[in-house]
Amino acid sequence: GSNREVIRNKIRGYCEDFEIDNDGYKRIMNxxxxxxxxxxxxxxxxxxxxxxxxxxxxxxxxxxxxxNFLALDLGGTNFRVLLITLxxxxxKMESKIYLIPQYIMQGSGNQLFDHxxxxxxxxxxxxxxxxxxLPLGFTFSFPCKQHGIASASLQTWTKGFKxxxxxxxxVVRMFHEAVKRRKDIDITCVAILNDTVGTLMxxxxxxxxxxxxxxxxxxxxxxxxxxxxxxxxxxxDDKEPKQVIINTEWGAFGDNxxxxxxRTPYDKEVDEFSLNGGKQVYEKMISGMYMGEIAxxxxxxxxxxxxxxxxxxxEELETRQRFYTKYISEIESDDEDEFRNTKQVLEEMGxxxxxxxxxxxxxxxxxxxxxxxxxxASAGIAxxxxxxxxxxxxxxxxxxLYKFHPKFHDRMVDxxxxxxxxxxxxxxxxxxxxxxxxxxxxxAVAYRIL
Ligand code: ADP
Numbered sequence: 532g533s534n535r536e537v538i539r540n541k542i543r544g545y546c547e548d549f550e551i552d553n554d555g556y557k558r559i560m561n562x563x564x565x566x567x568x569x570x571x572x573x574x575x576x577x578x579x580x581x582x583x584x585x586x587x588x589x590x591x592x593x594x595x596x597x598x599n600f601l602a603l604d605l606g607g608t609n610f611r612v613l614l615i616t617l618x619x620x621x622x623k624m625e626s627k628i629y630l631i632p633q634y635i636m637q638g639s640g641n642q643l644f645d646h647x648x649x650x651x652x653x654x655x656x657x658x659x660x661x662x663x664x665l666p667l668g669f670t671f672s673f674p675c676k677q678h679g680i681a682s683a684s685l686q687t688w689t690k691g692f693k694x695x696x697x698x699x700x701x702v703v704r705m706f707h708e709a710v711k712r713r714k715d716i717d718i719t720c721v722a723i724l725n726d727t728v729g730t731l732m733x734x735x736x737x738x739x740x741x742x743x744x745x746x747x748x749x750x751x752x753x754x755x756x757x758x759x760x761x762x763x764x765x766x767x768d769d770k771e772p773k774q775v776i777i778n779t780e781w782g783a784f785g786d787n788x789x790x791x792x793x794r795t796p797y798d799k800e801v802d803e804f805s806l807n808g809g810k811q812v813y814e815k816m817i818s819g820m821y822m823g824e825i826a827x828x829x830x831x832x833x834x835x836x837x838x839x840x841x842x843x844x845x846e847e848l849e850t851r852q853r854f855y856t857k858y859i860s861e862i863e864s865d866d867e868d869e870f871r872n873t874k875q876v877l878e879e880m881g882x883x884x885x886x887x888x889x890x891x892x893x894x895x896x897x898x899x900x901x902x903x904x905x906x907x908a909s910a911g912i913a914x915x916x917x918x919x920x921x922x923x924x925x926x927x928x929x930x931x932l933y934k935f936h937p938k939f940h941d942r943m944v945d946x947x948x949x950x951x952x953x954x955x956x957x958x959x960x961x962x963x964x965x966x967x968x969x970x971x972x973x974x975a976v977a978y979r980i981l
Contacts, residue, residue: 535888538838542892545833548795549899555793556910556950562789563914567779573763580786581779585762586728586754587680588776591735592972594620601655601665601718602970603647605631606672606726607690607749610647612654615971620736622968627654640697644709652716666978667718668970671702672726672752674780679767680977683723689782689811690750690820722970722977725778726929727754729969734927734962736972741925743915744776744965747908747939748930750811751818754778755915781911785812797828804851813911817904819856819932826900827854830893839889845881854880859897860936870894904932905939909946912959917952924955927962934961 551559569575570583602613613626629650635643654660673692675683684701688694697705703720710718724732731744731754742756759765759773767775784790790812801821802808815821831848833839847853858879861872870890877885877893916924933939940959947957 538888539892541836542833542838542895545836545838546829546896546899548793549903551793551903551906553949556906556946559790559907559910560914560950563781563784563911564918566784566787566789567781567914567918570779571757571762571764571777576764580783581781582674582676582686582783583762584674584676584778584780585765585767586724586776586778587677587767588724588728588732588973588976589774590772590976591739591741591756592732592976594736596736596972596975598975598978599665600971600974601651601660601667602670602967602974603651603667604670604672604726604966604970605647606670606966610650611967612650613967613970614654614658614660615967617971617975622736622971624964624967625658626967627657629653635694636691637693638695640694640700640705641709643694643697644702644705645712647706648709648713648716651710651718652713655716665718666721666974668722668724668972668974668977669703669706669720670724670726670729670966670970672746672750672966674783675702675723675725675778677723677778680722680973681720686780687807687810689807689814691806693806722973724970724973725752725754726966726969727752727778728776728973729967730927730929730962730965731755731776732969732972733965734925734960736968738925738927738960740921740923740958741927741960742919742921743912743924743926744962745908745912745926745928745933745959746930747818747928747933749818749820750782751814751908751930752778752780752782753911753915755919757918779915782811782814782818784911785816786810790816795825797825797832800828801825813907817907819930821856822900822904822932823854823856823858824852826859826897827851829896829900830854833892833896839892840882840885843882843884845883847879847881856932857935859901862894862897863901864937865890865894867891867894901936901939902942905936905942906946909943910950912943912957913947913950916947916955916957920952920955922954922956923958925958925960927965928959929962929965
């Protein structure tokens with residue numbers, strides 16, 4: 532018994548930096564709000580880490596959107612091509628996933644866009660699409676500076692992509708050039724958007740209080756509806772509605788080191804071994820691409836210190852990226868007396884001998900890592916809710932981390948409730964397939980005005 536307590540206390544010691552109290556989260560909120568205001572300001576935007584890009588999407592859908600649309604969804608694990616029909620408030624969708632091989636993810640830009648055009652051609656052929664003028668909405672979920680509804684230059688690759696010759700370029704132009712390089716298709720991209728915007732649009736189609744879109748998937752990001760008066764950089768027209776969706780690109784929060792006071796050695800190691808060192812600091816503490824890896828580093832450290840698995844490290848446990856974020860969901864879903872999933876995960880990780888106490892401790896580590904992620908995202912949402920400051924606000928959420936982790940939603944509701952200003956009621960709503968449906972909705976709105 533007492534030996535168990537000693538070990539538990541030591542393990543707590545190695546994890547204590549993951550615990551941040553409410554004052555800490557309020558401090559994080561103040562920093563985030565400050566960075567967001569810098570992003571919105573004309574004089575301060577250039578040096579701001581959070582870019583707060585205006586999207587040129589000015590109004591939310593009202594259900595009257597009609598037509599057939601193609602959509603592309605690129606921005607993480609899968610690339611998808613979709614065919615979407617909007618009619619009388621109903622949405623019909625057919626889609627196909629295409630793989631992006633690693634050599635293309637880290638190859639040349641032209642190669643990437645040729646591949647996307649090739650997938651479009653295959654999709655259109657398979658679906659016998661002959662309409663030459665089918666409008667396309669492109670969900671491209673990387674930080675982009677938009678110059679109009681169908682023009683956006685990539686600022687920097689994130690999330691494991693690194694194609695040469697795209698940063699600084701207009702990705703819609705590059706896509707159109709790839710389409711022109713082949714003779715068999717004729718597609719016009721009428722709108723480019725971020726997955727956060729797709730998520731917001733898709734949910735706003737059914738819920739008129741929806742003004743925030745949040746992604747918790749491979750990466751994390753959020754967008755919200757802002758008044759034009761608060762967007763000093765706005766260079767579009769200022770007709771009604773005097774508002775625009777802002778893509779915050781909040782994943783970059785902390786890139787100026789303002790969050791270093793609570794980053795752990797595990798966070799620093801994840802960053803060091805990433806493709807984009809020093810960048811996307813907030814994202815690397817929250818999203819699916821990194822959460823499993825943080826947990827692996829903690830578990831590895833505890834094992835090396837002799838606090839788990841009798842000090843026996845397996846090859847899998849020493850392998851980068853080998854502890855998948857979905858394991859955290861599985862482990863936290865376990866019944867605490869049985870640890871069925873936990874045992875299976877440990878077996879998959881090549882750990883041959885472990886005790887029930889080891890299972891308990893592994894679960895504790897997962898909880899520490901995933902709770903901090905949920906609370907950090909909550910601090911961000913609380914800042915946006917306070918900015919919008921309406922009595923009832925719905926937050927549309929998409930991404931596998933939010934969808935599949937058994938406690939993410941509840942932890943976020945709890946934490947946002949303690950952090951948000953009094954008088955604001957909020958709802959977190961799962962948005963299904965925002966990248967596809969949202970792209971069609973944005974395209975529909977854009978097509979109307981072209
Ligand atoms: P994307 O953000 O790339 O569009 P997803 O929303 O599916 O796509 O997010 C993929 C990320 O979600 C991956 O990083 C993966 O680790 C994580 N993920 C997948 N399944 C689960 C799960 N069951 N629980 C938690 N995270 C998961």
